[in-house]
Amino acid sequence: MARTLHADGSNGKVYIYKGDADPAIYATPLPAQLGNLHFHSDLSYLGNTQVLEATVTHPERVRSSSSSKWSGTTYRTRQGTQSFVLGTNTLGTIRPAVAFFGDAQMPAGTVVHKVGQSVRAVSLIVTADEIKIFENWLTFDDTLPAVSQTYRIFLFQTLFNASGNTSIAISPGTFTAGFGKLSTSYRYLRRADISPDAFVTSAPTADVQGGGIKVVLPDGTIPSQSATYTGTFTGTPGTGVRI
């Protein structure tokens, strides 16, 4: 199918769409037309993604010295929290992200280390200055030894606002259109059905049943399913994207 690039000389709007219909019908796109648009200067995009990979050494969490936990009345669990800085937020603002633990996309609250009933779970924190991992640990009968875990983060810049007054321009070093929203200065999130870097989804990625939990990622992998889970959740495939 043909693709059309249209730059409007009167208002500067630029849009690229499927087909060769009259450009005027896409000047101010309706919701039903959004699927036909490859690019439109009125819309907002995800670009300039920050990719951050960092390894955190979660320190040892020592269990209580109490030796009598399952009999009598001496129960001494220990629980605590700690944040670890993965790196600087180069976007300088809080933006949506996708987090990986190892090779798997990581739902917030993921258990990343377990020994017996002692566990540590983490979530990804995004502040305007830093990207951090928040750990909540709990020990009971077992000490959690120090463990190194690698996290990979894709932080997406949202290109909401037009910048400048350039409708479309190409020079030996740059291409820009739509008042800066389409630019060779950015790396955009793009669909990738083969070897994607990550998946985006519009569906739940976990289910609880029988007290247990099952996580099914948008790529179909099952990073965790507790033995206590009794449901039939199969997840919903997401869409692969490349940074």
Place this chain on the structure above:
Amino acid sequence: MTASFEAANNVIRVRDTNGAVVFDTGTPMPHIAQAITATLDHSFAASPTSRVVRGYNQTPAFTSGCRELQYICNQEYVCRSVYVCRQEYQCTRDPWTQQTTCRYVTVCGYEQQCGYENVCGNEWVDVEGYETFESARVAAREHEQTYTLGTLSTGTNPDFLLVLINASRTRSGGQQDYGIFISAIPASETICANGSTILETAFQPNGDPWLSRILSVFLEGDTVKAQFSHSNREYTSAKAHSSMACVTYPSNFAPLDDTRSDWKIDFEIYTGKFTT
């Protein structure tokens, strides 16, 4: 190398100076159809709780601290000082007449008398106590509650969501074996929450969870929804409480668990759509 713009074979492509593809109609880039913000307060209601008896025991009298008043008779060896009079046959000789006169005379005085006697009376006596061991039990429960966070323009049909939340657990449920439920959701921090988020978990002794609570943000047509899901299997606390009484086995004393948790969550959701 220079940046390039190509329009060929029904494909429009832009490359940067490194030759990397920045834009390609064959691999569409999504746009953000709409950003939605919302705030929810959700309460995970407490699961029903009860008490279960783990065992009974009778405690020895000497340690029970229990006493009771009993009418008790004992054979006791008793000695008493008794005023006793006796007839004694006494003879006296008159020194003048050299005659001896004998007669009975009464002689009285105190003397010690001992013997076994049956002594009875009310006495406080140490007795065995009655001890019960109880644990709290949380009944199994499954529950879901779904909220609408926002509705997009009709026909938008977005393809994905990128979700940020700022969550605070304003009331923490727990269970006495482990304390409050473990949660890796930091208070008042913005976290990445695409798909489902594990809000709270409680583990049983073998390490598998017996209670799980999650939040899922998802699309239903043009509506963005948040679903809070709770699941717990029956859990009997490993921690046993004991209580002792002197008359009968005590009951209903073990403290119950309060599994209710309340959450306040601010959502910032980006709805994305690909070229179809």
